[in-house]
Amino acid sequence: MDRTVLKAEGLVKDYRDVRAVAGISFAVERATVFTLLGPNGAGKTTTLEILEGIRSPDAGTITLFGRTLRRVDRAAKQRMGVLLQEGNFEPYLKVKEVVRLFASFFAHPREVGEILAAVGLEEKGNALVRGLSGGQKQRLAVGVALINDPELVLLDEPTTGLDPQARRNIWSIVGRLKSEGKTVILTTHYMEEAEALADSVCIMDHGSIIAEGSPRELAERFGEETVIEFQSEDAPADAIERLRAFSDEAKLDGEMIRLETSDLPRTMEGLFAWAREAGIPLGQLVVRQPNLEDVFLALTGRRLRE
Amino acid sequence: MKGILLLSRAHIAISLRERVTLFWFLVFPILLLSILALIFGNTGGEGNVRFDIALVNEDSGDGFSGMIERAFGEMATPAEGGGEGIFSLAIPRSGQDRGAFLEEEMERLSRGGLAAILVIPAGFNDDLIGALTGEERPAVDLYLNRNDPGSRMAGGIIDQVIAGVNREILIRSGRLDPEGEVETKAGWIGDGEERPGYIDFLLPGIVLMGFFTAGLFGVPGTILYSRDVKILRRYWVSPLTVPRYVAGFAIGHIGLCTLQFGAVYTIGRYAFGARLDFARVDVALVLLLSVATFMAFGFLIASIARTPNGGMAIANILNMPMMFLSGLFFPITGLPLFLLALVYVNPVSYLIDSLRAGLGVGTAVMPGSLRLAVPLGWIALSIAVAGMRLRWDVER
Numbered sequence: 076m077d078r079t080v081l082k083a084e085g086l087v088k089d090y091r092d093v094r095a096v097a098g099i100s101f102a103v104e105r106a107t108v109f110t111l112l113g114p115n116g117a118g119k120t121t122t123l124e125i126l127e128g129i130r131s132p133d134a135g136t137i138t139l140f141g142r143t144l145r146r147v148d149r150a151a152k153q154r155m156g157v158l159l160q161e162g163n164f165e166p167y168l169k170v171k172e173v174v175r176l177f178a179s180f181f182a183h184p185r186e187v188g189e190i191l192a193a194v195g196l197e198e199k200g201n202a203l204v205r206g207l208s209g210g211q212k213q214r215l216a217v218g219v220a221l222i223n224d225p226e227l228v229l230l231d232e233p234t235t236g237l238d239p240q241a242r243r244n245i246w247s248i249v250g251r252l253k254s255e256g257k258t259v260i261l262t263t264h265y266m267e268e269a270e271a272l273a274d275s276v277c278i279m280d281h282g283s284i285i286a287e288g289s290p291r292e293l294a295e296r297f298g299e300e301t302v303i304e305f306q307s308e309d310a311p312a313d314a315i316e317r318l319r320a321f322s323d324e325a326k327l328d329g330e331m332i333r334l335e336t337s338d339l340p341r342t343m344e345g346l347f348a349w350a351r352e353a354g355i356p357l358g359q360l361v362v363r364q365p366n367l368e369d370v371f372l373a374l375t376g377r378r379l380r381e
Numbered sequence: 382m383k384g385i386l387l388l389s390r391a392h393i394a395i396s397l398r399e400r401v402t403l404f405w406f407l408v409f410p411i412l413l414l415s416i417l418a419l420i421f422g423n424t425g426g427e428g429n430v431r432f433d434i435a436l437v438n439e440d441s442g443d444g445f446s447g448m449i450e451r452a453f454g455e456m457a458t459p460a461e462g463g464g465e466g467i468f469s470l471a472i473p474r475s476g477q478d479r480g481a482f483l484e485e486e487m488e489r490l491s492r493g494g495l496a497a498i499l500v501i502p503a504g505f506n507d508d509l510i511g512a513l514t515g516e517e518r519p520a521v522d523l524y525l526n527r528n529d530p531g532s533r534m535a536g537g538i539i540d541q542v543i544a545g546v547n548r549e550i551l552i553r554s555g556r557l558d559p560e561g562e563v564e565t566k567a568g569w570i571g572d573g574e575e576r577p578g579y580i581d582f583l584l585p586g587i588v589l590m591g592f593f594t595a596g597l598f599g600v601p602g603t604i605l606y607s608r609d610v611k612i613l614r615r616y617w618v619s620p621l622t623v624p625r626y627v628a629g630f631a632i633g634h635i636g637l638c639t640l641q642f643g644a645v646y647t648i649g650r651y652a653f654g655a656r657l658d659f660a661r662v663d664v665a666l667v668l669l670l671s672v673a674t675f676m677a678f679g680f681l682i683a684s685i686a687r688t689p690n691g692g693m694a695i696a697n698i699l700n701m702p703m704m705f706l707s708g709l710f711f712p713i714t715g716l717p718l719f720l721l722a723l724v725y726v727n728p729v730s731y732l733i734d735s736l737r738a739g740l741g742v743g744t745a746v747m748p749g750s751l752r753l754a755v756p757l758g759w760i761a762l763s764i765a766v767a768g769m770r771l772r773w774d775v776e777r
Contacts, residue, residue, distance in 0.1 A: 172394070
């Protein structure tokens with residue numbers, strides 16, 4: 076049985092002179108969380124908008140639920156749920172009116188009460204949308220995205236701008252969807268979000284996919300060494316040169332000095348000796364395994380949120 | 382179908398809950414109707430002009446001075462009401478000092494509270510009898526306010542009444558043979574029913590103005606705002622299609638216009654005495670055609686404007702010329718040729734013409750075929766342009 080829910084081949088999208096998506100291809104398997112990770116302007120949202128049916132690709136095809144399409148159609152949307160990065164509901168509609176309205180667009184919607192209960196808005200059913208807090212609006216948006224019990228859920232930067240508690244709530248919803256056998260595609264520029272949620276990650280930059288795999292595979296492939304970071308202030312001018320003597324790589328990264336090593340005991344010993352001699356306090360010292368941020372840095376020379 | 386109906390219901394609910402929209406949809410047309418009816422229609426609702434005048438008969442005799450008093454009395458509205466006339470007549474109460482009364486009325490005249498004062502001087506009857514035998518003719522005193530146009534008009538009418546009295550005196554004294562006068566033969570047209578008042582002329586105009594405002598401002602305002610704040614985008618990621626959204630929007634808009642019509646008609650009928658009968662198929666079709674035309678215009682504006690503010694600016698530019706060069710509120714007669722050309726391309730001219738003709742307020746001026754063809758032409762053009770140009774999602 077083919078486990079592929081969605082397959083994109085050679086997707087291209089141009090906005091006037093700017094190529095937002097430059098011929099990308101990827102496949103998403105059933106009951107997995109697939110993440111498009113990249114900085115702002117990488118082409119993640121445009122890719123997702125093509126998958127949502129909001130935009131047509133200038134070239135390429137999408138095979139969705141076994142049907143090859145130029146543009147995602149009504150039949151496909153009946154089986155999909157979408158949480159937009161930016162999108163509003165009518166401010167003067169009541170919460171339950173919004174849910175009932177969107178339910179009416181689908182052939183087999185869930186009960187309005189069931190949806191409100193699922194997102195914890197039962198007591199807000201008669202409240203106007205304009206009276207909801209940011210977190211409540213996001214929960215309403217999640218409820219609307221799940222109103223048709225979708226097989227495929229598309230989440231465009233679902234936690235951007237949310238507080239840590241609301242972010243955790245969204246993460247737990249994604250985990251629940253996966254456990255229910257749903258397929259989730261999400262975009263994010265939060266490296267930790269991709270690491271926490273994704274079964275597979277596509278790292279995008281300038282409209283292209285520059286790396287693809289599970290978070291662990293990617294970290295192992297592009298960053299085998301241990302990373303050591305500490306504050307760079309008070310460090311003497313020749314610090315980088317001296318640190319390279321007992322690490323594989325040393326560089327200045329903003330306000331931090333970053334070392335990479337495949338021999339952690341030797342590097343730590345050398346680092347402490349140098350710090351004692353130079354009188355450096357080693358503020359905010361961190362020793363960690365490489366993550367997706369390091370992968371992106373290794374591939375592009377830039378950080379995700381630069 | 383359920384989705385379309387829920388969309389239309391949502392459209393109505395949003396408009397009624399949002400105060401600014403509610404004001405322009407319902408309160409403003411009623412306010413305008415009330416203001417224009419009160420200013421131009423006379424609160425009595427019959428559409429006639431009346432003048433407040435005072436009459437002081439200082440002559441003791443009942444003869445010819447009494448005749449003048451009766452002539453004005455017949456043309457006046459009695460204090461107990463019921464009848465109506467061109468004058469509302471104030472006379473001294475029984476036992477009231479005439480000098481004091483005249484002084485009070487002079488004060489009212491100077492303040493604009495009175496249009497004219499007519500004084501029949503003492504000895505008028507005797508002097509008139511003397512005049513019939515060749516002596517000097519007596520005079521009645523007429524006081525008017527130079528600063529009040531109504532006072533000037535009242536003076537002209539009082540002159541005519543006095544001329545009628547003079548004629549009667551000449552006939553009674555045998556000095557005029559009424560058979561020898563030029564005879565007037567009147568030829569009446571119309572169905573003999575009561576003549577419509579200003580409110581009956583005004584009400585169809587206000588009804589269409591309400592539809593017009595709802596279409597030109599409401600439609601692009603809603604569409605462009607919903608697009609720009611990405612409310613529409615929520616719909617487009619669901620199975621809802623643009624044609625189904627437009628169908629729901631249109632049904633909701635027609636529902637809103639029906640509510641608006643009901644409110645305006647009720648006020649016009651019961652507060653200002655409009656006598657129009659809208660419960661006719663041809664009138665209902667004209668109303669529906671009007672809603673459709675203005676809604677299509679709204680979509681046309683939405684397809685031209687890039688932002689909600691741009692849409693409102695275009696609607697404002699079109700608003701006044703289209704309303705005033707149509708005969709919505711005032712008859713369009715004697716316009717220069719270039720303005721007449723605008724009247725003839727303006728769909729509002731044809732719709733108001735059809736509506737008033739259907740309601741029996743006037744006779745249709747525009748050719749019958751054009752009264753349907755021009756609005757339908759605008760609808761077709763607007764839909765074609767909107768179909769090609771209207772963007773339903775924000776640009777990237």
